[in-house]
Amino acid sequence: MTHDDDKSLTEALQAAREAGRCCALATIVGTKGSTPRKVGARMIVDPEVGLVGTVGGGCGEAEVIEAAKEVLKTGVPRRVRVDLTDDFVSWSPAVCGGIMDIFLEAVDGHSPG
Amino acid sequence: MTLHAADAATLLVDTAEDGGSAVVAIVVGGTSNARDAARIAWIVGAGAETTVHGSLGAAPLDDAAIALMKEVLADPRGSDGLHELDIDDIVLELYLEVRRPVQELIIVGAGHVAQPLAHMGSLLGFRVYVLDDRPDFATRERFPDAEHVFQADFDDPFRDVELHERSHVLLVTRGHKYDYACLVRALRVDSPPAYIGMIGSRRRVRATYVQLLEEGFDRAQLDRIHAPVGLDVGAETPEEIAVSVAAELVKVRRGGTGASLKEVERVAERFFPDGDEER
Numbered sequence: 001m002t003h004d005d006d007k008s009l010t011e012a013l014q015a016a017r018e019a020g021r022c023c024a025l026a027t028i029v030g031t032k033g034s035t036p037r038k039v040g041a042r043m044i045v046d047p048e049v050g051l052v053g054t055v056g057g058g059c060g061e062a063e064v065i066e067a068a069k070e071v072l073k074t075g076v077p078r079r080v081r082v083d084l085t086d087d088f089v090s091w092s093p094a095v096c097g098g099i100m101d102i103f104l105e106a107v108d109g110h111s112p113g
Numbered sequence: 114m115t116l117h118a119a120d121a122a123t124l125l126v127d128t129a130e131d132g133g134s135a136v137v138a139i140v141v142g143g144t145s146n147a148r149d150a151a152r153i154a155w156i157v158g159a160g161a162e163t164t165v166h167g168s169l170g171a172a173p174l175d176d177a178a179i180a181l182m183k184e185v186l187a188d189p190r191g192s193d194g195l196h197e198l199d200i201d202d203i204v205l206e207l208y209l210e211v212r213r214p215v216q217e218l219i220i221v222g223a224g225h226v227a228q229p230l231a232h233m234g235s236l237l238g239f240r241v242y243v244l245d246d247r248p249d250f251a252t253r254e255r256f257p258d259a260e261h262v263f264q265a266d267f268d269d270p271f272r273d274v275e276l277h278e279r280s281h282v283l284l285v286t287r288g289h290k291y292d293y294a295c296l297v298r299a300l301r302v303d304s305p306p307a308y309i310g311m312i313g314s315r316r317r318v319r320a321t322y323v324q325l326l327e328e329g330f331d332r333a334q335l336d337r338i339h340a341p342v343g344l345d346v347g348a349e350t351p352e353e354i355a356v357s358v359a360a361e362l363v364k365v366r367r368g369g370t371g372a373s374l375k376e377v378e379r380v381a382e383r384f385f386p387d388g389d390e391e392r
Binding site (some may be wrong): 079 | 117121122123125126129130139142149150192193195196204208210215238240
């Protein structure tokens with residue numbers, strides 16, 4: 001991630017927290033093969049604002065968003081493996097031939113202290 | 114003492130901006146009783162002072178995580194990624210985020226080379242500053258990617274932007290005498306910049322060096338200057354020159370040779386020496 005990506009993600013996390021909103025944070029923690037985004041890429045799923053950042057787009061990201069909703073509901077962090085190797089003959093941009101490991105956590109909206 | 118994800122992210126951004134290094138470790142699995150998503154941060158400030166924020170819930174886990182974070186930070190190639198720690202009989206799976214000080218590119222002269230170079234520098238992750246004494250050139254419109262665009266006096270060019278070990282100074286003013294004045298300033302800074310590049314032909318560079326030696330600078334100081342600037346790619350247009358300079362900045366950052374990989378690796382020659390016979 002570039003420093004500017006870092007900054008906008010951080011601002012979005014702080015904004016959600018100040019507004020008292022719980023949101024889900026997805027981080028690519030590992031990849032194998034060719035993936036659209038690399039380790040460190042992040043996405044915030046904020047129930048009011050929507051998505052901030054991206055972990056790659058396409059059907060892989062749809063899976064992550066579904067899992068993020070689950071994490072928001074339960075509050076329990078989880079790991080999701082997104083396999084982009086399935087449909088190799090498809091020319092969809094989401095098909096890159098790689099696997100991404102994504103860590104999902106609920107970030108609480110309570111302000112400190 | 115839990116470290117909130119938003120506070121951890123803020124620590125990383127702020128520390129890198131202030132010229133320090135920061136690592137955050139996040140529990141993402143393992144057999145320890147550390148709570149998943151628990152965070153601990155190891156911060157090394159610009160003045161080398163260190164602080165720890167947050168906790169994984171137990172002192173032995175924190176100690177092991179801090180030792181790992183120090184090790185990853187000490188490795189120049191250490192970057193974001195997963196690590197497993199064996200502590201007694203338990204396994205702790207950590208994801209580490211590593212941030213190093215933001216590097217700065219200071220472009221002195223806001224002309225035709227400066228424009229594509231500011232853009233490329235920004236793409237390469239530099240915080241870009243542009244300065245010129247001409248108000249019509251030192252404009253935000255001409256340099257949308259720059260952090261700051263200053264109108265500066267070439268007699269005191271670095272008044273508004275302090276030079277230090279993370280500075281990369283590029284001298285591309287409209288006139289050789291201005292480049293020279295700014296070069297002398299950059300060489301005299303207490304904490305030497307990581308890179309000083311000056312545009313100019315061999316003849317001009319030579320004349321500059323004669324003048325510097327006359328003014329009391331020594332050979333070692335001349336060797337710090339990248340002039341003529343850039344890698345030899347045959348650049349002619351401002352955009353091509355910017356590519357050549359940007360490539361040199363990457364070379365300084367990563368330590369490559371600057372040669373074509375084809376020549377470095379010589380795959381055909383090494384693996385297929387006798388024409389098409391496969392070895």
